[in-house]
Amino acid sequence: MRRVVVTGLGAITPIGLNVDEFWNGIKESKLGFAEITKFDASEYKAHLAAEVKGFVGKEYMDFKAAKRMELFSQYAVAAAREALEDAGLDMAEEDPYRIGTIIGSGIGGLECHEKNYKKLQERGPGRVNPLMIPLMISNMAAGNVSIQLGLKGKCTDVVTACASGANSIGDAMRAIQYGDLDVCVAGGTEASICPSGVAGFTALTALSCNPDPASASRPFDKDRDGFVIGEGAGIVVLEELEHAKARGARIYAEMAGYGSTGDAYHITSPAEDGSGAGMAMKFAMKEAGIQPEQVDYINAHGTSTHHNDLFESRAIRYALGKAAEKVVINSTKSMVGHMLGAAGAVEVIVCVKSIEDQFIHQTIGTEHIDPECGLNYAVGSPVEKKIDYAMSNSLGFGGHNVSLIVKRYEE
Numbered sequence: 463m464r465r466v467v468v469t470g471l472g473a474i475t476p477i478g479l480n481v482d483e484f485w486n487g488i489k490e491s492k493l494g495f496a497e498i499t500k501f502d503a504s505e506y507k508a509h510l511a512a513e514v515k516g517f518v519g520k521e522y523m524d525f526k527a528a529k530r531m532e533l534f535s536q537y538a539v540a541a542a543r544e545a546l547e548d549a550g551l552d553m554a555e556e557d558p559y560r561i562g563t564i565i566g567s568g569i570g571g572l573e574c575h576e577k578n579y580k581k582l583q584e585r586g587p588g589r590v591n592p593l594m595i596p597l598m599i600s601n602m603a604a605g606n607v608s609i610q611l612g613l614k615g616k617c618t619d620v621v622t623a624c625a626s627g628a629n630s631i632g633d634a635m636r637a638i639q640y641g642d643l644d645v646c647v648a649g650g651t652e653a654s655i656c657p658s659g660v661a662g663f664t665a666l667t668a669l670s671c672n673p674d675p676a677s678a679s680r681p682f683d684k685d686r687d688g689f690v691i692g693e694g695a696g697i698v699v700l701e702e703l704e705h706a707k708a709r710g711a712r713i714y715a716e717m718a719g720y721g722s723t724g725d726a727y728h729i730t731s732p733a734e735d736g737s738g739a740g741m742a743m744k745f746a747m748k749e750a751g752i753q754p755e756q757v758d759y760i761n762a763h764g765t766s767t768h769h770n771d772l773f774e775s776r777a778i779r780y781a782l783g784k785a786a787e788k789v790v791i792n793s794t795k796s797m798v799g800h801m802l803g804a805a806g807a808v809e810v811i812v813c814v815k816s817i818e819d820q821f822i823h824q825t826i827g828t829e830h831i832d833p834e835c836g837l838n839y840a841v842g843s844p845v846e847k848k849i850d851y852a853m854s855n856s857l858g859f860g861g862h863n864v865s866l867i868v869k870r871y872e873e
Contacts (some may be wrong), residue, residue, distance in 0.1 A: 470549025471698030512692035512799030562615035566626030568803030571598030623858030628806025649807035651695035663813025682763035692799030697808030721745030725861030736777030743781035754785035806856035
């Protein structure tokens with residue numbers, strides 16, 4: 463099987479508009495939470511969000527192109543451009559049909575739909591934006607990245623709710639392993655901090671109604687009450703090992719395992735015994751050729767909802783057995799909130815940087831670990847240790863479970 467390595471990283475997040483800013487923010491335990499500014503949320507139960515701040519689309523692409531994209535597509539293009547530049551890929555030297563784009567979005571252009579529905583109701587069908595459909599459909603993140611960067615290989619959009627970014631990276635890994643591509647720009651993007659998005663998640667009782675930014679997102683805490691909605695994009699460049707070596711690319715890490723399952727249980731709740739997510743972890747470990755004791759670090763889905771954190775903890779025990787008691791687990795959502803379709807991709811970037819810097823960030827906001835969860839969630843301080851194998855978990859509404867294993871690269 464062809465080996466797949468990570469050669470480029472790109473991110474637009476609530477705590478930084480590039481990977482360096484984002485990772486420095488992570489190491490400094492920076493919180494991305496504040497009062498919602500994108501609309502008047504005074505009548506809403508949830509007042510906090512992790513908004514991307516200071517992003518100007520035309521700084522990353524042509525102004526005309528930016529006008530023809532919704533924010534989720536703009537975030538994807540910006541992060542993909544950074545990742546491709548970071549990888550040092552010269553498109554003039556490459557076969558564009560061997561470089562693909564697999565970028566997921568859980569929701570797509572929700573705000574676009576919202577605004578145009580209002581126009582339809584108030585001013586009639588003739589006033590709806592002619593570009594409404596191509597602006598809002600979720601595949602346009604991948605489509606726009608492909609267009610902007612000249613990538614002519616396989617171009618798809620994975621939609622598995624909050625597992626979209628992780629599934630996209632896993633599917634990109636497979637496309638390279640199977641020989642469909644030599645390089646793939648992969649990840650996830652989301653921009654759904656808008657009235658209907660916040661109202662919908664609030665009605666579902668998924669969002670935290672805690673007004674304190676310091677404790678609104680507290681994964682695995684006994685007092686957790688929901689997630690803080692976030693936005694942004696995470697993109698990685700995956701590359702076949704020999705292709706990367708032939709062009710002298712810097713290799714960050716290697717993709718070692720990908721497990722994906724369906725709970726066949728409930729539309730919003732993970733399986734209560736953790737078996738679905740647990741099997742995804744087992745499949746990922748099997749592909750990586752490792753035992754549970756060899757997993758040094760798990761970047762958990764860790765949303766700060768009651769069900770996810772409890773059932774994911776059970777899933778980790780299901781997959782790792784006694785080794786679950788020793789592994790260091792954290793949740794990046796404690797700082798950037800739940801970036802939905804972008805979350806899994808951003809968390810893979812965290813795994814790569816954690817391996818590189820031998821640094822596991824603490825789970826911020828969490829003070830009193832729920833005894834029913836009861837594992838080591840890096841509470842109170844970061845952990846410095848050598849990481850050979852990092853696991854990233856993503857769980858999506860509908861029962862979608864993904865586990866990715868990233869390993870330290872060795873010849």
